Amino acid sequence: MPGLRSGEGTARREQMLRAALEVIVERGYADTRIADVAERTGTSPALVIYYFKTRDQLLTEAIRYSEDSWYAECLQRLEEIPSAAGRLAELVAMTCLPGTDPEPRSWWLLWLDLWALSPRNPGVSAVRQKSDERWRETIRSIVLAGQEAGEFASVDADDFAITLSALLDGLAVQIALEDPQVPAQRTYELAMRFAASQLQFGGSGGSSPEASWSRARAAGSEPGS
Numbered sequence: 001m002p003g004l005r006s007g008e009g010t011a012r013r014e015q016m017l018r019a020a021l022e023v024i025v026e027r028g029y030a031d032t033r034i035a036d037v038a039e040r041t042g043t044s045p046a047l048v049i050y051y052f053k054t055r056d057q058l059l060t061e062a063i064r065y066s067e068d069s070w071y072a073e074c075l076q077r078l079e080e081i082p083s084a085a086g087r088l089a090e091l092v093a094m095t096c097l098p099g100t101d102p103e104p105r106s107w108w109l110l111w112l113d114l115w116a117l118s119p120r121n122p123g124v125s126a127v128r129q130k131s132d133e134r135w136r137e138t139i140r141s142i143v144l145a146g147q148e149a150g151e152f153a154s155v156d157a158d159d160f161a162i163t164l165s166a167l168l169d170g171l172a173v174q175i176a177l178e179d180p181q182v183p184a185q186r187t188y189e190l191a192m193r194f195a196a197s198q199l200q201f202g203g204s205g206g207s208s209p210e211a212s213w214s215r216a217r218a219a220g221s222e223p224g225s
Helices: 007-027 034-041 045-052 055-079 084-096 105-120 122-148 157-176 184-199 209-219
Strands: none
Touching (some): 007 034, 007 045, 007 055, 007 105, 034 045, 034 055, 045 055, 055 084, 055 105, 084 157, 084 184, 105 122, 122 157, 157 184
């Protein structure tokens, strides 16, 4: 097949991954076929199979592609925020708030499928584990930086990362399911209240914690400044 080892082949593969993401979000993994992805990219099922071998591999590769795109945007944003509290607030916002997350609700719909498959599929389980480790390490690195800068209390960074990541994952499920009692803004505030109480940062000098988080995200200032 001409072009498969060239830049054209890379572009075609990314096109298929984006198409797979769209189809899985629209229909769910169980109702997604290789033929659906081929049709959306204007190619043949045989070419999709050439790149991804199986439908499960297509899902895991689509998750990796989506995740890499999310983290690239995330790291770019975090690098622009000097305070650890501001970076943590931005990370939580990217998880919870529409218009802030570069991969909005669709990202979590993909994860619902991944979580459902993971207990019975070793390949999918391995991808899930690596993704969770990456997620926790992102949180952990912010906490350690904040502790070194004197912004955060001396808590166990590993324990905090595990707890906050699990809390955010659980809240994100409610966002994906569009639970009317768990709106996005409420999930953000709940997660930030937990983080502030554990790390002991937030409103001071008469300001509310919510106002401090907003300032930290928007201006990169330390809460309470």
